[in-house]
Amino acid sequence: MKTHLSTVETVLEYEILSPTHFCFNIEAAHWPTQKIRSERLAISSGVAPHSFEDPRSGNRFIRFDAAPGPLLVNYQAEVEVETVEIDPALTETPVGQVPDAVFRYLLPTRYCESDVMGSAAQKMFGQLPPGIGRVRAIEEWVRNEITYKPGSSTSTTTAQEVFVQRAGVCRDFAHLGITFCRALNIPARLVVGYVWFDEPPQDFHAVFEAWVGGRWVLFDPTGMAPVDRLVRIGTGRDAKDVAFSTMFGSVRMTRKEVSVLEHDPRPPKPEPHAQVDHRDAEPAIQTA
Amino acid sequence: MKTHLSTVETVLEYEILSPTHFCFNIEAAHWPTQKIRSERLAISSGVAPHSFEDPRSGNRFIRFDAAPGPLLVNYQAEVEVETVEIDPALTETPVGQVPDAVFRYLLPTRYCESDVMGSAAQKMFGQLPPGIGRVRAIEEWVRNEITYKPGSSTSTTTAQEVFVQRAGVCRDFAHLGITFCRALNIPARLVVGYVWFDEPPQDFHAVFEAWVGGRWVLFDPTGMAPVDRLVRIGTGRDAKDVAFSTMFGSVRMTRKEVSVLEHDPRPPKPEPHAQVDHRDAEPAIQTA
Amino acid sequence: MKTHLSTVETVLEYEILSPTHFCFNIEAAHWPTQKIRSERLAISSGVAPHSFEDPRSGNRFIRFDAAPGPLLVNYQAEVEVETVEIDPALTETPVGQVPDAVFRYLLPTRYCESDVMGSAAQKMFGQLPPGIGRVRAIEEWVRNEITYKPGSSTSTTTAQEVFVQRAGVCRDFAHLGITFCRALNIPARLVVGYVWFDEPPQDFHAVFEAWVGGRWVLFDPTGMAPVDRLVRIGTGRDAKDVAFSTMFGSVRMTRKEVSVLEHDPRPPKPEPHAQVDHRDAEPAIQTA
Amino acid sequence: MKTHLSTVETVLEYEILSPTHFCFNIEAAHWPTQKIRSERLAISSGVAPHSFEDPRSGNRFIRFDAAPGPLLVNYQAEVEVETVEIDPALTETPVGQVPDAVFRYLLPTRYCESDVMGSAAQKMFGQLPPGIGRVRAIEEWVRNEITYKPGSSTSTTTAQEVFVQRAGVCRDFAHLGITFCRALNIPARLVVGYVWFDEPPQDFHAVFEAWVGGRWVLFDPTGMAPVDRLVRIGTGRDAKDVAFSTMFGSVRMTRKEVSVLEHDPRPPKPEPHAQVDHRDAEPAIQTA
Structure with missing residues (x-):
């Protein structure tokens, strides 16, 4: 290990x-x-x-x-x-076999409107073979089609808006990935934590976890950080549950x-990402 | 008792x-x-x-x-x-004293966007004295200003939309009540159950619960049914958690x-409500 | 002629x-x-x-x-x-050369939010060579990716919603086509008219027109009807301008x-389209 | 004169x-x-x-x-x-007598979704006697219930959003006023111009015009400037038509x-308005 x-x-x-x-x-x-x-x-x-x-x-x-x-x-x-070593052959779990405690991660949440994006998800990813490869395809689509742009979203921006605007920060990337997964009946949730970024500034990071092969696997649609080294702070249905x-x-x-x-040798540098600024990575919730 | x-x-x-x-x-x-x-x-x-x-x-x-x-x-x-007898003098709990297990009912959810309705709630109910009376004022506002209209909403309609459209069914009424409460820092959640309606058809009913005086109190903004006789089926953050x-x-x-x-004598007939039809009361979630 | x-x-x-x-x-x-x-x-x-x-x-x-x-x-x-014979080599007009009277068809409207879909349009169609071929690609994308489904939209549904939901009727198809065009700086507008459908029921039809090669060219993203035979009723910025x-x-x-x-020989049958029902094709606007 | x-x-x-x-x-x-x-x-x-x-x-x-x-x-x-002297007894025009050229200002537009706010407008202003007094009531409601807050809205913010958020800048105030009017079948439109503000900075200003008594009358829901001195730049269905x-x-x-x-004596100082900053008053439209 x-x-x-x-x-x-x-x-x-x-x-x-x-x-x-x-x-x-x-x-x-x-x-x-x-x-x-x-x-x-x-x-x-x-x-x-x-x-x-x-x-x-x-x-x-x-x-x-x-x-x-x-x-x-x-x-x-x-x-x-x-x-944790990730087996690239992990399979999706039929809904009927999703454990009771995991079942709730199939449902829509405040920032992840999987209930209105079912058709889009089916059209875009429905033809791919089920399994971790399909979640990787979602992760990649988000990485390629959404522009990382601090200031393009707020603490109330939802996955649906990110899908239309094509811009956001790490929590928006994660929310969209979660939404596609849930819309395909793959349980998914948000994870925030500490992780070393290749380029400053450091900040909290948000990624997502999908239930494949009978376990939770981490995905980072931003591609900015090595998720296997993430120090986990919080796990939730979406950002409202894990605001710092x-x-x-x-x-x-x-x-x-x-x-x-x-402390260990630096992980290999992730592929460069233009104009990255993590400052908006994990907005706080503030109620006056 | x-x-x-x-x-x-x-x-x-x-x-x-x-x-x-x-x-x-x-x-x-x-x-x-x-x-x-x-x-x-x-x-x-x-x-x-x-x-x-x-x-x-x-x-x-x-x-x-x-x-x-x-x-x-x-x-x-x-x-x-x-x-349960409800004391009409129940007070609101300062956020700092909301129990840890109740704290989560202060946060926005899929159908209750309290994070974008804070100013509206403050403008509308912020000047009222805190306490159960304020929640009654919310309940009444929803009853008077939202029209009960089957078919006016869908399973993805949110409180924000109900607030703008001014029409909905029982779950929409409850969602809007919840949203105003949370926006005022009063924990609130959805309750669905069986309750006797004065007029047919019978159906599942949705109401809401707010945390006042250190306990959960039921409110029915539709005014259609005696909530103290509700047979509780489910309690959740909003409708997605308690779809029948x-x-x-x-x-x-x-x-x-x-x-x-x-079995007991019929409760007194609630005030008549024009054109009531409960058939859409609690939509199912269906994913193809 | x-x-x-x-x-x-x-x-x-x-x-x-x-x-x-x-x-x-x-x-x-x-x-x-x-x-x-x-x-x-x-x-x-x-x-x-x-x-x-x-x-x-x-x-x-x-x-x-x-x-x-x-x-x-x-x-x-x-x-x-x-x-009208359509030259398949028609070019796009640089914005600076769009006539003053056509300029307004570049702007967003009630049901065509091209102001929020600029990035999506660029990501999806920005790399294609400019010209009528690019509008054909938009027309085809809408035809393939949006499901024709009566009842899936209302008279207030917008292009943005259609893009997310992936379902609509002819006016929604046209609105989405218009929105992509405008977002790419191609003037576009809605046209409604009478046209013979291969399958009943007959109804008003909605298509769109884009400004290419210095003229307006008709496109029907539904693929349901021969647009060159359309008897034009109205031309507008979007559906609100041409409600029947x-x-x-x-x-x-x-x-x-x-x-x-x-009166003339039947045009060749367009490709079959499952479950077509035109009844919602052109909703009326009703104000109580 | x-x-x-x-x-x-x-x-x-x-x-x-x-x-x-x-x-x-x-x-x-x-x-x-x-x-x-x-x-x-x-x-x-x-x-x-x-x-x-x-x-x-x-x-x-x-x-x-x-x-x-x-x-x-x-x-x-x-x-x-x-x-222009405004007669305080101006009446509303029955829709059937609205001139053909004015009729279009009854319809919803990009930033003024009067088609979804009909019930709210009826609930809020439907009981008031028709006439200019009703438009003044709308103007006043917007002034009292919406907070003037630069940065709270963007160039794509709509009246519906302003109604929910309760914050905006002058164009948002005007859009909401227009929306309520149209929802009550009173033609209304946006006007932008130059007008002297009592407090710096100066900026373009946005107000609205409603059709009462057979003529267009100017209203400024922000209350920030004397509209009878406004140097008119543009008149349009909403902000997209009159972006500077x-x-x-x-x-x-x-x-x-x-x-x-x-050049003339300063008009009487309008009532003070806290934290006014007009810089966002009239956002430009920019398409990359």
Whole structure:
């Protein structure tokens, strides 16, 4: 079994303008294929953070109320990720054999309207032989036909809009991939995490997971990062479930720095991608 | 403690045109406030139904594969529902005190785009005193401003569209109520069930639940049925989670009959509602 | 010069429920390439129809107020259509050379959101050599990738929605063709008319016109009818400009019959198209 | 007859990155109620501008091709605007009496989906007595319920979206006003022009015109400017018809300055409006 060690860090600074409730999802998840060797979370004094873990997803959340003024959140961790070999011959699971716990990932969600894109998915990918190859074809289509363009989408952009506009950031790429999969009756979900990008700036990354061969397999339609080294933060039906921050109040972000240091030899450089800027990669949800 | 006894029955008939996987959600839920005295589920011979219960929601699902030909599904139950007294002075819970398990009902979902309707909700209901009275104001606004009109919406219609079109059926009314609540930071979710309508035809009904005073309270923006007598089938983030049937295949529904018999004296007749037709009340999800 | 003679007829019957203003657009247009040999318009007695012709488009409208009760509108005409030979080498016109009067057909309209589909059009057709061949490629793409399916769209369905859903009727096919053209800077517009279908029922038909080689050329993405024999009723930016009827009041249509009789030998049968039903071909606009 | 004299000026600078076709609509319109005393248009040398006037609207367009490099467009004019007294008792025109030439302003357009907002308009304004007072009620509703917020909308934002989001800039305010009017069978259209704002920065302004009392009357839902002094540039069905610039090519705007100098005494200061920024007031259409 091959493993891969990364040191990850997030620094977030905010100027809080009104009493605000925060919910952060930035810690490495408790997940079978990754081992947190050490971690440290620091939050400005004066707040009483409360942690909870979603039993279904393993996502870890930190919630607290904060008064107006500056806020600093800093998370560091050293995480060992097990690199999983992917069999290129994995098959699709007939819907009737999709496990009960996985069944819900067949349904449409806020940003993945698979209920209106069934015909398109059938027309585009319905003739391909079922299996992981078909998901690879979806991944590739998204990579080739959608332009990576920071600022082209917002936190409410949906897969349907990305399909029409042909532009988005990593979460949009993942949402569209998920939507095609679900529309073809392949369970799929969103995964966010830390991963080393070949070109700065570093940021949270969003990819997707599809259920093939009786297991979840990661796909990165942006092609920007080696998914087998991704330090998983969160797993959800779509972006609303795994926002790195959800804020209820009036807040201005003043700093956001994500860094990933790899201890092992650098992975081979992914194919160059023009004008990549990850800053919008994983928008926060903010409710005034 | 007051209870209320209902006998409910569903008869569904289909003409299956291609091998199809079915997932039904028509059984009375296992739920603290209701007791299933007896129940009977009959499905045409030749299929091997598999039941599972979602641990989080108590929703009960029946899944099976079926070959082309006719299909009959018949469910009957006698259910005792505990009638809960609602304190009219229930307060809203500050977001910081919303329990971790309830927090997710603050987020937008496929048919409830609370992320784009925050300003509208604030403009419309933001000045009202927080508490159950505000949710009643939302319930009433939906009842008065949305026209109940079968055929005006489809299985993919969202709250945003209902808000613009001003027409829909019960699930649309519930979705819009949920959306306003979430946009005001009040957790809310969809509930479907059996309930006696004053006027035929009987059908599944959709209402919503909001988190006030530290508990879930039912609201029926259609005003068509006494919610305190609702036999709960399913609880979910929105309609996709509690469709009475989700089908993967080519199928034609040939019969749908829902009946509710009340053992106790008839509740007082709700105010008349012109041109009510519940037939579209709870659309099925069908994927070819 | 080859011409083609058709006898066309429309019978429309309505039950008027409240005082209503009608605007019909069912008469053969005054148009350079067609000659109206004879025509007859009959409307139930009791109304005072007023005719006007839009100077820009040549479209002819009949407007009148009508009281509650039955209404009959009957139009018959014998029209000689000049069959225009289309040079397969027609070139696109650089935007700078598009005539001032044609320039407006480059802009987005209600049902043709070319402003949001620029990238998609470029990705899909941008690499093809400019010219009529590129418009033919668009026509063919729409024919192959969109399913003709009555009931799949409404009078408010837009090209963007058709592109996502992959289903529609003739006006939707035409709208999508127009949208791709405009997004590629090729002026395009909607044309409705009478044309003989190989299979019943007859109905109004909607096709589109693109500006290539310094002239307007007709395209029928449905492939259902020989466009060179189309008796033109109306030309507009999209369907709202050429609805066969626009009604302000409460009205129920009780009969709609369109018939086209061709005097010349039947054109060769177009390729078969499964499950064709033209009844929704050209929805009316109705405002209560 | 009272008149009002303004000196207006526009300075636009671009960095052209690829051969581009431009169409500008920045000159004062030829219009019955305004007299252009003097005007001057200057465009960087090297281009061959061509002017045309739309016979229907009186809008004046300047078109030309330009090669990569810098471009300067400068327009100055001294315009005398006739201040029209508005009778507060103007009545609505029954649809049957709307003139043929005005009839088209009843129909939905790209950014004004009156075809889907009929019920909302009826619910909200249907009970008010018909007449100019009803349009004033619409104007006021938009002013009170929509937040003026630069950056909240884009060049493709529609009235429906503004209605849901409750935020926009002047063109969005005007689009929503137009949409409500049309949905109530009151003809309405967009007007853009130069008008003196009490607070900088100056910019093009968008307002709307409704047909009441047998004439067009101007309304400014933003309340930001005295519409009776507006120097009219363009009149159209919605923003796409009167964009100040429509560009086909790759272009970067580097400067945009609009100034309005009033010769007559300053009109009374309109009520203060927080955080007004007109920079997004009238987005250009750009097609790469």
